[in-house]
Amino acid sequence: xxxxxxxxxxxxxDSVETPFGKADEVLGGSGTFFSSSASHFTPxxxxxxxxxxxxxxxxxxxxxxxxxxxGLEKVSGSxxxxxxxxxxxxxxxxTLETHLGVFSHFRPNIPEQFRNAPFVFLAxxxxxxxxxxxxxxxxxxxxxxxxxxxxxxxxxxxxxxxxGHVDLITLNDAEARQLTEHTNLVKAARWIMDKGPKFxxxxxxxxxxxxxxxxxxxxxxxxxxxxxxxxxxxxxxFAGGFIGYLAATGDLSESNMRRAVVVGSxxxxxxxxxxxxxxxxxITRADIDARVQEFRQLVAFDAEIGE
Amino acid sequence: xxxxxxxxxxxxxDSVETPFGKADEVLGGSGTFFSSSASHFTPxxxxxxxxxxxxxxxxxxxxxxxxxxxGLEKVSGSxxxxxxxxxxxxxxxxTLETHLGVFSHFRPNIPEQFRNAPFVFLAxxxxxxxxxxxxxxxxxxxxxxxxxxxxxxxxxxxxxxxxGHVDLITLNDAEARQLTEHTNLVKAARWIMDKGPKFxxxxxxxxxxxxxxxxxxxxxxxxxxxxxxxxxxxxxxFAGGFIGYLAATGDLSESNMRRAVVVGSxxxxxxxxxxxxxxxxxITRADIDARVQEFRQLVAFDAEIGE
Numbered sequence: 001x002x003x004x005x006x007x008x009x010x011x012x013x014d015s016v017e018t019p020f021g022k023a024d025e026v027l028g029g030s031g032t033f034f035s036s037s038a039s040h041f042t043p044x045x046x047x048x049x050x051x052x053x054x055x056x057x058x059x060x061x062x063x064x065x066x067x068x069x070x071g072l073e074k075v076s077g078s079x080x081x082x083x084x085x086x087x088x089x090x091x092x093x094x095t096l097e098t099h100l101g102v103f104s105h106f107r108p109n110i111p112e113q114f115r116n117a118p119f120v121f122l123a124x125x126x127x128x129x130x131x132x133x134x135x136x137x138x139x140x141x142x143x144x145x146x147x148x149x150x151x152x153x154x155x156x157x158x159x160x161x162x163x164g165h166v167d168l169i170t171l172n173d174a175e176a177r178q179l180t181e182h183t184n185l186v187k188a189a190r191w192i193m194d195k196g197p198k199f200x201x202x203x204x205x206x207x208x209x210x211x212x213x214x215x216x217x218x219x220x221x222x223x224x225x226x227x228x229x230x231x232x233x234x235x236x237x238f239a240g241g242f243i244g245y246l247a248a249t250g251d252l253s254e255s256n257m258r259r260a261v262v263v264g265s266x267x268x269x270x271x272x273x274x275x276x277x278x279x280x281x282x283i284t285r286a287d288i289d290a291r292v293q294e295f296r297q298l299v300a301f302d303a304e305i306g307e
Numbered sequence: 308x309x310x311x312x313x314x315x316x317x318x319x320x321d322s323v324e325t326p327f328g329k330a331d332e333v334l335g336g337s338g339t340f341f342s343s344s345a346s347h348f349t350p351x352x353x354x355x356x357x358x359x360x361x362x363x364x365x366x367x368x369x370x371x372x373x374x375x376x377x378g379l380e381k382v383s384g385s386x387x388x389x390x391x392x393x394x395x396x397x398x399x400x401x402t403l404e405t406h407l408g409v410f411s412h413f414r415p416n417i418p419e420q421f422r423n424a425p426f427v428f429l430a431x432x433x434x435x436x437x438x439x440x441x442x443x444x445x446x447x448x449x450x451x452x453x454x455x456x457x458x459x460x461x462x463x464x465x466x467x468x469x470x471g472h473v474d475l476i477t478l479n480d481a482e483a484r485q486l487t488e489h490t491n492l493v494k495a496a497r498w499i500m501d502k503g504p505k506f507x508x509x510x511x512x513x514x515x516x517x518x519x520x521x522x523x524x525x526x527x528x529x530x531x532x533x534x535x536x537x538x539x540x541x542x543x544x545f546a547g548g549f550i551g552y553l554a555a556t557g558d559l560s561e562s563n564m565r566r567a568v569v570v571g572s573x574x575x576x577x578x579x580x581x582x583x584x585x586x587x588x589x590i591t592r593a594d595i596d597a598r599v600q601e602f603r604q605l606v607a608f609d610a611e612i613g614e
Contacts, residue, residue: 089490183396186533207514210531219528219605224517226493259607296610298526301565303603 003141003247004043004068006033008108008133009123009236011059011072012080017291018230018276019088026276027058027083030123030146033233036277037240037267038121039065039135040288045114047071047133051079051102061281071111077102090228091205093203110136119237119247120152122166124148127158142167142252144243146235153181163195170201170239185210186217187245199257201242211261216254220261221298224292230275234268241267241288259292268290291293310448310554311375312349314341315415315440316430316543318355318366318379319387325537326395333583334365335389337430337453339516341443341542343584344547344574345428347595350553352421354378354440358386358409358512368588378418384409394396398512417443422505426554428546429473431455432463441472451475451550453542459486470502477508477546491523492517506564508549510542518568523561527568528605530576530598537582544587548574548595566599573598 013265014028023180023193038044044067049058052074063069080103083095106130115137117162122145130145137143137264143166151159152175159179177183179190189200200212206228208221242264249256266288273279309607338355345351351374357363359381370376387410391400415436429452437452444450450473455528455565458466459482466486470476476499477570484490487498496507496519507519513535515528549571556563580586 184533184535204514207511208528217531217605218608219531220608221515221526221528224457224493224524226491228491253534255609259610262608262610292610294610297607298524301525301527301569301603302562303569303599305564 002042005119006117008047008119017085023275030236033242034235036280037212037237038244041244049073065233092157168199237271238264238268309349310572311425312427313424321392324392330582337543340543341547343587344544345551348551356380361386475506544578545571545575
């Protein structure tokens with residue numbers, strides 16, 4: 001059996017406006033996007049919380065594809081809701097409303113049967129909760145985390161402590177600069193690696209992603225899509241493809257991690273083609289493989305420059 | 308003998324402030340950066356204008372490396388001067404002062420012996436002057452042009468006319484969006500190709516460059532430098548490496564054009580390591596080849612994702 005991935009993150013309801021349309025109360029949240037993406041590669045164990053108003057039947061397609069929902073707590077109260085809008089350039093979301101609901105009292109409780117998960121992804125939640133998860137799991141092979149500007153500002157000491165306990169962090173370029181106070185991303189990545197992680201994945205949205213290790217840099221472009229429909233969830237879908245592929249292969253060699261970054265980029269590129277996790281649920285493994293080949297074509301050149 | 312490249316552009320004096328230092332009245336201008344870069348690959352024929360205050364002896368290193376200055380007019384008046392500043396993030400220049408001087412009356416006059424140049428680069432000048440150059444040259448194999456926001460605003464009809472006469476255009480992402488009124492770069496590139504050019508090179512600064520053709524897209528990242536010293540001239544150095552390499556090889560196949568984009572990216576990455584064209588004059592062909600190999604390493608991955 002393939003290595004399962006444990007993900008702890010949000011399960012939300014998103015209402016999104018883009019120049020191309022509107023979606024109301026659709027599946028959202030980092031845990032949802034990550035799971036939808038990673039489940040193409042390996043079994044997923046999702047830990048999160050929803051209110052008693054959550055349309056859990058909408059998660060059935062995830063369960064059907066190997067996402068174990070035993071860690072999804074349902075508590076009394078309203079679910080995490082986010083309402084946002086993207087303007088013409090689709091580059092940044094404008095948050096119109098955030099309603100944390102039951103998520104504001106989330107205390108991750110990892111079911112016994114998930115505690116041996118060899119691959120763990122701590123999606124973007126309070127670093128104190130991310131640390132609590134690590135107290136509950138037993139010797140994972142790879143622990144990865146995500147974070148955001150809000151935690152960098154409000155929970156810096158805990159976030160820096162977390163860095164000492166993870167193998168890999170994914171964050172975007174603005175967050176990397178904010179966290180490290182280095183404008184230059186090479187320096188920012190080194191600052192982070194000095195705090196613990198062996199791998200730093202810096203996501204630049206439409207400009208691609210860098211993977212830094214102690215002695216190498218890998219870059220994967222974003223796929224130049226002609227029609228980006230809704231950017232919500234691209235980063236978590238990227239992480240799901242990346243970690244899901246690593247777990248499925250169980251291979252943490254540099255060459256396989258590079259391939260995993262491209263797989264993640266492919267998954268991010270699918271995620272933005274439709275609202276919510278809709279496109280991620282439609283695609284097949286053949287679609288993914290074909291897109292990875294397109295990435296290969298996109299950057300392929302022969303370095304022999306003799307004239 | 309290798310194919311020469313004719314370049315028509317500015318030869319200026321730059322005064323630049325960056326977070327790392329100041330340089331006063333150093334060599335600048337699109338023609339200067341292009342020539343400094345292209346001359347690593349092939350003979351260059353430079354057409355431009357300077358005032359009688361220009362320290363032409365500072366161009367001797369260019370002449371020594373095969374830049375023919377017979378087309379550099381010296382006229383009475385003061386030279387083109389630009390004064391600019393880069394803030395901490397180095398992403399965009401703040402122009403403090405532009406003094407066009409003799410450049411404001413520039414009428415390119417292509418010397419007879421340059422009119423057969425097989426490769427022509429029309430650097431960023433008034434599209435009406437770019438068109439005048441094309442009336443003077445005889446059947447070049449490849450004509451490329453650059454442009455900027457100022458001409459897109461003030462000379463749109465002439466710029467669109469120019470597009471019908473060039474094989475290739477280089478411009479940055481903001482300019483591509485401004486010219487085409489498409490936010491999406493794939494659509495922007497197609498809009499431009501519909502006006503004439505077979506190749507569209509969209510430069511994204513620190514985010515790399517795309518080369519679009521009718522049926523392919525190639526992407527080259529920017530080199531992740533730890534120390535960017537002065538971004539001035541990066542785009543023209545890129546163009547110099549790109550066109551210079553194409554001219555030297557005389558090979559316009561897709562695979563060679565991809566290699567040329569990477570050579571251009573390498574030259575752009577050297578240009579920003581020191582003030583003015585200083586670094587471009589220091590480097591050797593071995594340095595360039597080594598950096599091209601580093602680009603290869605930066606994007607290398609094996610697309611076989613079988614588990």
